[in-house]
Structure formats: structure tokens, C-alpha cells
Amino acid sequence: MNKYDHKKIEKKWQKVWETKKMYRASDTSKAKKFYGLIEFPFPSGAGLHTGHIRSYAAMDAVARKRRAQGENVLYPIGWDAFGLPTENYAIKTGIQPAKVTKTNTDNFRRQLKALGISFDWSREVNTTDPEYYKWTQWIFLQMFKKGLAFKKMTHVNWCPKDKTVLANEEVIDGKCERCGTEVTKKDKNQWILAITKYADRLDKDLDDVDYLEKIKIQQRNWIGRSEGAELSFKIKGTEETITVFTTRADTLFGVTYVVLAPEHELVKKLSKNISNYSEVEEYIESLKGVAEIERTAEGKEKTGVVLKGVVAINPVNGEEIPVWIADYVLASYGTGAVMAVPAHDARDHVFALKYNLPFKPVLNPIHERPDVAGVKSFELKNKIVAIVEDGKGNILTINWKPELGGRLFVGGTVEQGELPQVTAIRELAEETGYTDAKIVDVSEETFTYRYFAHSKNKAFEAKTTFVHIRLNSLTQKETALEENEKNKFVLEWLPVDRARKEVKEILHVYGFAKFIDKQPFLGEGTLFNSQKFDGISSEQAKKDITKAVGGKMVVKYKLRDWIFSRQRYWGEPIPVVTCEKCGIVALPEKELPLKLPTIKEFAPTDTGESPLATLTKWVNTKCPTCKGPAKRETDTMPQWAGSSWYYLRYADSKNKKALASEKNLKYWTPIDWYNGGMEHTTLHLLYSRFWHKFLYDIGVVPTKEPYQKRTSHGLILAEGGEKMSKSKGNTVSPDELVALYGADTLRVYEMFMGPFDQAIAWNTSNMIGSRRFIERVYNLEENVVTKKKAPTDGSRKHLELIINQTIKKVGDDIESMGFNTAVSSLMILLNALEKEETVYRNEYEVLLQLLAPIAPHVTEEIWAELGNKKSIHTMPWQEFDPKKLQSDTWKIVVQINGKVRETFVSHTDDEEEVKSMVLLMDKIKARIGDKTPARVIYVKGKLVNIVVPGL
Ligand code: ANZ
Ligand code: ZN
Numbered sequence: 001m002n003k004y005d006h007k008k009i010e011k012k013w014q015k016v017w018e019t020k021k022m023y024r025a026s027d028t029s030k031a032k033k034f035y036g037l038i039e040f041p042f043p044s045g046a047g048l049h050t051g052h053i054r055s056y057a058a059m060d061a062v063a064r065k066r067r068a069q070g071e072n073v074l075y076p077i078g079w080d081a082f083g084l085p086t087e088n089y090a091i092k093t094g095i096q097p098a099k100v101t102k103t104n105t106d107n108f109r110r111q112l113k114a115l116g117i118s119f120d121w122s123r124e125v126n127t128t129d130p131e132y133y134k135w136t137q138w139i140f141l142q143m144f145k146k147g148l149a150f151k152k153m154t155h156v157n158w159c160p161k162d163k164t165v166l167a168n169e170e171v172i173d174g175k176c177e178r179c180g181t182e183v184t185k186k187d188k189n190q191w192i193l194a195i196t197k198y199a200d201r202l203d204k205d206l207d208d209v210d211y212l213e214k215i216k217i218q219q220r221n222w223i224g225r226s227e228g229a230e231l232s233f234k235i236k237g238t239e240e241t242i243t244v245f246t247t248r249a250d251t252l253f254g255v256t257y258v259v260l261a262p263e264h265e266l267v268k269k270l271s272k273n274i275s276n277y278s279e280v281e282e283y284i285e286s287l288k289g290v291a292e293i294e295r296t297a298e299g300k301e302k303t304g305v306v307l308k309g310v311v312a313i314n315p316v317n318g319e320e321i322p323v324w325i326a327d328y329v330l331a332s333y334g335t336g337a338v339m340a341v342p343a344h345d346a347r348d349h350v351f352a353l354k355y356n357l358p359f360k361p362v363l364n365p366i367h368e369r370p371d372v373a374g375v376k377s378f379e380l381k382n383k384i385v386a387i388v389e390d391g392k393g394n395i396l397t398i399n400w401k402p403e404l405g406g407r408l409f410v411g412g413t414v415e416q417g418e419l420p421q422v423t424a425i426r427e428l429a430e431e432t433g434y435t436d437a438k439i440v441d442v443s444e445e446t447f448t449y450r451y452f453a454h455s456k457n458k459a460f461e462a463k464t465t466f467v468h469i470r471l472n473s474l475t476q477k478e479t480a481l482e483e484n485e486k487n488k489f490v491l492e493w494l495p496v497d498r499a500r501k502e503v504k505e506i507l508h509v510y511g512f513a514k515f516i517d518k519q520p521f522l523g524e525g526t527l528f529n530s531q532k533f534d535g536i537s538s539e540q541a542k543k544d545i546t547k548a549v550g551g552k553m554v555v556k557y558k559l560r561d562w563i564f565s566r567q568r569y570w571g572e573p574i575p576v577v578t579c580e581k582c583g584i585v586a587l588p589e590k591e592l593p594l595k596l597p598t599i600k601e602f603a604p605t606d607t608g609e610s611p612l613a614t615l616t617k618w619v620n621t622k623c624p625t626c627k628g629p630a631k632r633e634t635d636t637m638p639q640w641a642g643s644s645w646y647y648l649r650y651a652d653s654k655n656k657k658a659l660a661s662e663k664n665l666k667y668w669t670p671i672d673w674y675n676g677g678m679e680h681t682t683l684h685l686l687y688s689r690f691w692h693k694f695l696y697d698i699g700v701v702p703t704k705e706p707y708q709k710r711t712s713h714g715l716i717l718a719e720g721g722e723k724m725s726k727s728k729g730n731t732v733s734p735d736e737l738v739a740l741y742g743a744d745t746l747r748v749y750e751m752f753m754g755p756f757d758q759a760i761a762w763n764t765s766n767m768i769g770s771r772r773f774i775e776r777v778y779n780l781e782e783n784v785v786t787k788k789k790a791p792t793d794g795s796r797k798h799l800e801l802i803i804n805q806t807i808k809k810v811g812d813d814i815e816s817m818g819f820n821t822a823v824s825s826l827m828i829l830l831n832a833l834e835k836e837e838t839v840y841r842n843e844y845e846v847l848l849q850l851l852a853p854i855a856p857h858v859t860e861e862i863w864a865e866l867g868n869k870k871s872i873h874t875m876p877w878q879e880f881d882p883k884k885l886q887s888d889t890w891k892i893v894v895q896i897n898g899k900v901r902e903t904f905v906s907h908t909d910d911e912e913e914v915k916s917m918v919l920l921m922d923k924i925k926a927r928i929g930d931k932t933p934a935r936v937i938y939v940k941g942k943l944v945n946i947v948v949p950g951l
Contacts, residue, residue, distance in 0.1 A: 004775050004858070007739070009742075009857050009858060009861045010738075010742060010743050010744070012861075013856070013857045014113060017116075017118075018121075021122075022874075023063075023118040023119060023120050024122055025073060025123075027668075029072035033071065033072045033073075033667060033672075034072065034074070034672050034673075035073075035074045035670075035671045035673075036059050036063045036073065036674075036675075037647055037671045037674045037707075038055045038056050038674075038676065039055070039080075039643075039674075040080050040643070040646060041080065042083060043080075043104035043107070044104060044726075045103075046731060047104075047108065047734075047735070048108055048111040048733070049724060049731050049732065049734075050716050050724075050731075050732045050734065050750065050762055051724065053115065053734060053746065053747070054716055054750050054756075056112070056115070056117050057750050057854070058756060058817065059075065059675050060075065060118055060747075061751065061814050061853040062673065063075040063118055063853075064118055064873060065811070065814050065853045065877060068853075068873070068875060069877045074650065075118055075119055075120060076119060076120050076123045076125075076653075077112065077117075077119040077120075077121070078125035078127075078649075078650070079101070079108070079124075079126045081105065081126055081642075082127050082571045082637075082639050082641075082642055083570065083571075084178060084639070086100050086101055086104070087569055087570035090569075091602045091603050096598060097128075097569070097570045097602065098598075101126075101128055109121075109124075111735065114734075114738050115738065116744075116747075116857055118873075122653075127572075127643065127646065128570075130593040130595050131593070131656075133572045133593055133642065134592045134593035135645070135658075135659040136572050136637065136641050137572055137594060138659065139644075139645060139659070139691065139694075140574065140637070140641070141575060143193060143694060145586065146694075147194075148694065149193050150194070151189055151190065151584060152190060152192050153187060153188070154188060154190040154192065155187055156187070156190060157170070157171050157184075157291070159179065159181055160181060160182075160184060161176065161179050162176060162178060163567070163604040163605075164567060164604065165186075165188060165565065165566060165567065167638070167640075171183050174291045174293065174294050183291065185288070190563050190564070191564040191565035194561050195561055195562045195690045196557060196559055196560065196561050198694070199223055199225070199557040201693055202219070202690060202693070203220060203223045203225050205689075205693075205705055208704075208705065209707065209709070211709065211711075212711055212712055214678075215678070215681050215685070215710055215712060218678075221558075222681075222682040222686065223557055225557055226247055226556045227247065228246050228334075228555075229245075229247075229542065229546040229551045229552065230243050230244070230245055230554050231243070231244055231551040232244075232549075232551065233258055233313060233314065233339070234315070235270070235313075236320060237273075237311075240266060240269060240270065242266060242323070244337045244338055245333075245334030245335045245337070245554070248341065248344065249543075249545045249546045249551065250362075250363070250527060250539075250545060251345075252314065252339065252545050253317060253360070253362045253527075253530040253531070253533070254341040254342075254360045254363075254529070255319075255339045255340060255341055256321060256359065257321050257322045257340045257357055258312045258321060258323045259304065259323075259325065259326045259338045259351075260307075260324070260325050260337050261329045261330055261337065262287055262325045262327065264336045267280065267284070267307070267325060270307065273310055274307045274309055274310060275308040275309040276307075280307065280325065283303075287327055292332065295327045295328065296327075296328055296330060302327060302347065302350060302351045303326065304328075304351065306322055306355075307322075307325065310323040311323070315549035316545060317531065326351060334556050340352070341360075342358070343360055343361040343362065343363075343520055343521070344362070344363060344520055344522060345522070349519075349520040353518070360529060361443075361444050361529065362527055362529045362530050363445065363521060363523075363525040363527060363538065364446050364526045364527075364528055365448070365521055365525045366447070366448040366526055367447070367448070367449050367506055368450040371451065371452040372459050378450060379460050379461070380461050380462075381460055381461070382446075382462070382463050383412065383414060383464045384414060384427070384464065384467055385411050385464055385511040386427070386466075386469050386511075387409055387466070387468050387515045388428060388434070388437070388469045388470075389471070389516075390470075390474065391471065391472075393496055394494060395409065395493070395494055395495075395499040395512070395516070396409065396434075396493055397491075397492050397493070397494050397499060397502070398411075398490075399490045399491075399492050401489065404488055404489070405505065406505075407492075407503050408503060408505055409499075410424070411427070411507075411508070412424070412426070412427030412430075414465070420442060420465035420467060421439045424439070425469070429477070429479075430479060431481070433476040433478060434474070434476055435477055436471055436472045436473040436474075437469050437470070438469065438470050438472055440468040440470050440515070441467070442467050443465055443466035443467075443514065444529070445466075445521070445528065446464055446465050448462070448464075449461070449464060450462075464507050466514055499516075500512060500517070524537070524539065562690075564637065564638060566610075566635060566636050566637065567604055567605075567608050567609055567634075568611075569596075569602045569610065569636065570602070570636070571596075571636030571638065571641070572596070573595075573636055573637075575592060577621055577624070577632050578630060579625065579626060579629070580628065580630070581623070581628055582625045582626055582628075584633075585624055585625050587624060591624075594632075597612070597618045599611060599614075601614065609634060612632075612634040618632060619632050619634060640683060644684070644690075644691040645659065645688065645691050645692070647674075647706060648665065648669070648695075651664040651667070651668040652665070659700070665700075669706065670703045670707060670708045671708060673708070673709045673710075674711075675711045675713060676712060677713065677715075681712075685707075685710065688706055692704075692706040711817060714754075714755070714756065714757050714758040714760060715760075716753075716761075716762055717759055719762050719763055720761060721761045732762050741767055741771050742858075743857060744774055744854075745855075746767070748770040748773060748854055748855050751820060751822070751823055752769075752770055752819070753766070754820055756817045757817065774858055776830055777847065777859075778858060780833060780834060780839060780844065780847075781844070781866070783833075783836065783837070783838060783839045784838075784839045784866070785839070785840055785841065786841055786867065787841065788840055789841060790840035791840075796843070797907070798907075799832060802829055803829065803846050804880040804881050804885050805825075805880075805885055806825050806828070806829040806846070807850065807878045807879070808885060809821070809822065810822045810825060810826065810850045811877070814853060819854070822854070830847060833847060848862055849877070849878050850878065856873065860873065889906065890908075890942070891905055891906075891942075892904055892905075892914060892942065893944070894921070894924060894946070895944070895945040896928070896945075896948060896951065897946075898945060901923070901924065902918075902921065902923055902924060904921075909941040914938060914944060915936050918944045918946070919933075924946070927951075928948055931949075931950060933948050
């Protein structure tokens, strides 16, 4: 027997595949195309890590399966090679970034080839190759010409260590995503890409793509579409107005103050009117350098200062209200101003409590039970819910028998002409005997509850008023309740926390939240305290009130424009010049690529300018328009530029006339399946969708969306569960693993280690299991009768079943990224084959073919050893026979005169067969002896009962 020698096998086949150009995609095939994509790596000095492999090996399994199914597969690879790490390395070592990149990509290429991933290497792209970034620059120029790329003085995030501008997305918890340094703010003239112009489409078109739901949700939250209204408040005694953005125009009567963002331009404009202006300035100063994310972080204490002397006028009722500035209002969102409704907004609520500002409720909550859908007329009732405290932290509950409603607070019906607080005191006395009570509060709002009482066959509308009561003493009188009434409930005082947990009824929960937890009502309802709008729904009022005060309905987005320039060396030069006469002028397209000049000093300058600014000879140039003196732009593009369109270049990577030919783009786009990390959902994925949509608009690409389907893999963590990182020294390099165990083992292990979409810790010692599995597959060849096919006389039926099931399962699992269960079902099939004394060639070949997408080398080797001339990777995918999927085993219970005497597993449920089988069983025969059964009853697939009289 040959020993499994992975080193020999893997090298050999990698060479053969390369020579035969096995994985080249055809641009002209008539077959169905499949474009599978993984996020191309940044070629770091550390080389490939196990996390890369998880995604690549998974998509490789899909690609190989699709090829076997006759599809024309494009599975490309390239390098996202611009970016800071390379540049920082160059600064440290003085080695040219281009050279570092070459070394690193060579290493990555070697590592990937050693894994046998079926990339089409002929289409390799590199974002730092001038032939590539020529087109990155070209796309930029198209955006510039359409006004989507422009320069603007911007308040930017600045990393003092990396000396670079960071996009909001690159700031994590106020720190630089890369180096962890505290981020500061700086005003800089920056290139901006107007991604917000595409916000609506980036949101809406998610409807048409097949992304994992969590990816859609993250994108939608990031885009942050919000429908609302802009309403204007005049400022008393001035010509100024404050325009607020609100999603809740229905609460306009509940506004008790207005808040401006501290940076709002009106603050300066109104400085003369503000009597405490120095306090205001001091406050604004104190917020400088605090990131927006921090300012609005949940749970952070809100601060603010009133603008003394400034009075706003509520446009709907002329009420005069104070104006504040506060940190919880952001200049960059909406209009940078808010109408505050403490009774119905959570942030305003805490702020108003802190600064003692008034509350004015304007909404009655409403709840309809589903059983009143369509009901028009209701019988009205007035009710109360009373939250009764003993003054020692306990709340009175009435624990009704479950069928009567379970645990509630005190409740009751308001009698004709009665005030709700009177009802509450009366009901309290009647039901509980407590009489020494004091009213603390009575709700202004009533909660409308509509329900159908089946016992009375009538629909009711109950309006509940909430009463807060405190007992002065626990003096308790005998109640007048009848015995049978008393048995229906018990009174219990519960500590606040238990009461909160144990009372579940919606009205009672509301009362508790209002009085004990001091929660505002955030939902929608029916208006009151709103003059002529009283009684209408929130939904209607949003429109009616907006109209009445001359406001306008608007849609806002949280998404910000993309700050696109970096003051760094290792990026695409931005292909424009600034001319004294003509302003910013695009380079003519024929001058592209504008090559990145080589330079000696890569470190960014202390002024925050790009090191390119030091190359006076390069910087000083001629204006393409007027030929006068002009200066080149010295900012470069961010790393996100090259990765925003690389998938298009794969369609036609050598094209010199266009980023890719129309024909190839038409054939290959959209990408059928893109797998990548969740960390790229709001950055790369959104950026590239934006570029793609722009290219669609200018007629360069034929589809609206770049990616038809997007999935995501879970992170691979270091052994012990920490995040893998070079600095912690806990990364795992594939090189030793490939040498020691082989690429196939590594690949099987990565697919088998756990559910693909979940994070999992690396464990090298677990790789032994995958290695053993492959060895067993290899050794099984010994038992194979090579030339013969399995007989079809039914003697291999048990194997046919499992073989067909495995074909189906592996196929389904690869498509749904259930790689771990695909491997385990192959293990089950292997077990079954190992139990056989002889295995027939076609049976063995099924195992090999199903395993080939995951372990491509060893399966190819055995395939050849079996005498096959063509590669296993060119064989058609195995089909299962749907008729042979059913597990044809039944667990049959055998009874004699109703007593269980035996159970057994049958491979048939046919009545005659089962019966005769049972009657032939030795055990059964022995029990029946010479008597004759009167009847044999059969319950299909379950039971045989033999009726034997006189036994
Ligand atoms: C009054 C109001 C009453 C509001 C109410 C809410 C509830 P989304 O849904 O996230 O778009 N807002 C508007 N601009 C703001 C800013 N620049 N900084 C902080 N908060 C701002 O949120 C829209 C709501 O957030 C707006 O509706 C506004 O508060 C607040 F019962 O207006 B609302
Ligand atoms: Zn000019």
C-alpha cells in the first residue's frame, strides 16, 4: 500500500492544473456563467492567515462544484495593495513601497498556489499597478466631471500618529481604526465624494439583491433613511428662524423648548441677543475635540446651556419657548436643530428632567386587539389603573386566578360622573380595604384599548386613566366582598423590581412605566392637547400639522459624504491640477495613468501635507486648459478606491482601452456570489455599490448592482478565543501547516471546524482528525474492486441509500455554506464504505467526487490511480436519484396477543413481506409453538400483532 504523501501529491497536481490552465474562465462560453468572488487581500508582510483561507476555500468549493455542474466559472484573485501598512513599513525600513508590495504579493501568490485554490491566475490584478490605477483615476475624473467629486473645507477626523485624515468609518470608539490613537478634529480642505446623492438608491435597491439579512440591516442602519418634516420656529424680535427636522410633527403641541447643535450658525448670529454669551462660548469650547459618536453615546449624561434672551415661537400655537444648545443635538444631522418634546422623546425626556423643563403630553396611546379588526362601533367604557405604593418601595398587586388575568395592579371601572381619582380610591377600598391613601398623580392622557368580549359578543373601547397613589398607612378595613369574590384573588405587595417583571398586561405595564420608571410614551397614538387636531391619529397629524404650519415633508439620511483624500504617499495620485486662472482642472484622460513618482522620504509632513508636496518638480506643472502655471494635487486616494471596482477589472484584466470591455462586462456582471467579512458591510460594500451605480449611470456597466448575492464568514480567532493579530503574536500561518499536514487537510479542517458564518477559535491539534479522515479515504482504495461497478441486484441497497443521501446533502450544503455538515456527511459515507469487504469503483468514486471541491489534490490523485484519464475536476457533478433518498427502514414492534415480544428494523414496509418475515423469526416461532394464529394484524411500518387463541 502506498503511503499518503501529501507533499508529493499536492505539488504534482498543482503543476498539472497550471499547465493545463484548468481554472481559466472563458469569456465566450455558451455555458451558464458563475462569477464567484472573495475579497481580494491586502498583501501584508505577515502573509496569508487562516482567516483568509476560510473564505477562499469555501468559495473554491462552490466554484469547483459549479464547474462540475457545467458552469463557466470565474473565480479570480488580485491584490488590494495600496495602503498604510505598506507605507509605514517603508517609512521604518526605507524600502520602496512598490518593492515591499512586490515581495508581499509574491509571497501571497506562492501561499495561495500551495493551497490549490482554483483561482483564474491569468486575471490577477494589482491596485498599485499603473495599468490598473489608470482606471481608478479615470473613474475619479468621471465623478469630478459630474460634480460628484469636489474639494471642500471640512472638519475631519485626524489621527495624530498616522498623520492622516480618517473617514468616520475608520474611527472606532473615538480611536484610529489602525493604530488605536485617540482621534482629534481638524479643519482641512478635502476631496469629497458625494455618496449621499446615492443614499436613496443604496437603500432601496437592497430590495433586489440576495444579501444575508444581517448585511442588509447593517447597510440600512448605516444609510439611516428617515422620513420626517422640516418645521420653522421664528425667533421673537428678530428676522431669524430655527428650522428643525422632526420625524414627529404630530407632537408639535408638546414642544416645550428648542435645541440647537452647539455648532449651529445661529448661535453666533444671535450672540448679541444672548445675555449669557460667555457661558455659551465656554460650553462650546468644552465640546471641541469630543467626537460626535461619543457625544451621542447611549447612557452618556446630556449637557446643555440655555440661550438667555432668545425666545422661539411655536408655529402651531404661538407659544413662546426657550432655546438651548446641547451636546445631544448634532450639527451634521437633519438641520442641526431639534424641537424638544420631553413627554414623547427619550433624549428630551432625560434632558428636561435634569434641567427642570416642562412636560406636555399630547398623545393618547391606543392598542387594538387583533379580534376587532374591521369593527366599526364600540361600546365605550372608562377605566382606571392605579399604581399603589406603600412608601417603602413596594407596589400593591392583585394576583388574580390565572383565568381571571393573573397578576395586575389595582383596576376598576369609572362610574357615571365619577372622577378617575375617585374611582381609584373607591376601588382600592372595595377590593383591598386600604383607605388611608393619597393621590400623587393622575395621567392627563387616557389609553384607548379596543377589544372584543366574546362572552358578551360585543366590541368595547376602554379608555383608561392612570392614577398614582401612595398609602399613608397600611390601615385596612374589612372589605364587603362576598366569599366567592374573595377567593378569586390574593393581595400581594411586591418590591418594585418584581412588580416590573411579573405584571405583564399592557395597560398595567404602561401605568407602572409612567409613574415608577418615569418613562415617556414614545409610540404613536391619538392627539389631545392639540386644539383642532385633537382626536386624529399620529399618522394623519404628521401630514396635517406639517401642512398647517407651512413645513415640508423631507427625507434625511444618516449617511455622510465620503472624505476621499489622504495626505499620504502610497495611494493613487488624484489626477487634477490647480491653476491660478482656471481653478481645479482635470488631467486629460490621455495623460492617465498619472504615475505615482518615486520618492525618498515617505513620512507625512508635520503640516499634514502629503509627502508628494515636497517634490517641487513634480508638483509644478502646466495647466492643461490655459497652459499657465499650475500645481498638481498632492493628496492621494484612500485604500477604498481601488477596491471599489476591482471586480470589474477581472472581467477583462488586460484591457488597455477601457476598464473592461462592454462585452465582457455584459457577460460577467453582476457577480453571482460575493463572500467577505462583516467588517466590510458599511465600508467597502457600500462604497463599491456607490461606484457601481455611478458607472451604471454613465453607461459603463450594464447592471444597477454589482453583487447579486452576498454572504459572510465568521472570524477565525486565535487558540483560546482572542482576536488574531500580529501584535499579539497569535496568528497562524498556513506555511508550516501545509508542510506538515498538507493543503487538503488544512482545507478540510477549515471547512469542518464549525458553522461557516460563526466565529470560531483555531485549534491546530484538531487538525489531526481531518488528516486521519483524508488518510482513510486514501487507504480505502485497497478495498476497491477497481474495474467493477456495484451490482444493481439490490444487494447494495443499503449503500445506494446513503450514497444518494450524501450526494444530495453535500450539494445542498455547499450551496448554503453548510461546509461543516457537508464534511460530516462525507465522513458518514466513508464509515459506511469502510464496513464493506469490497467497495465497487463507482461507489468509491462518488465519495471522491463529492470530496473533490474541498480536498482537490488527494481526490485527484486517487482518481488517477483508479485509471481515470481525465481530471476529477472536469467530471460532471454526481446526480442523486430522488427515489433512493427515502430511508427505507422501519422500526417494527411485534406483539403476540397484544404483548410486545420483539422489535426489529425492517428494510421494507410491505405488508406481506413484513408479516412473513415476522412469522419466520425464531423467537416468534418458539412462542407460538404448534398453535395456529387466528389473525395477523399489521399497522403499516409500525406493528405486527399476532392473535393466537389459547396462548
Ligand atoms: C421631535 C420629536 C418628538 C422627535 C418625539 C422624536 C420623538 P431619526 O429617526 O434618527 O431620524 N433629531 C433631529 N435632528 C437631530 C440632530 N441633529 N441631532 C439629534 N437629534 C436630532 O431621528 C429623528 C428625530 O431625532 C427627530 O424627531 C428629532 O427629534 C431628533 F416624540 O423631533 B424628533
Ligand atoms: Zn489654467
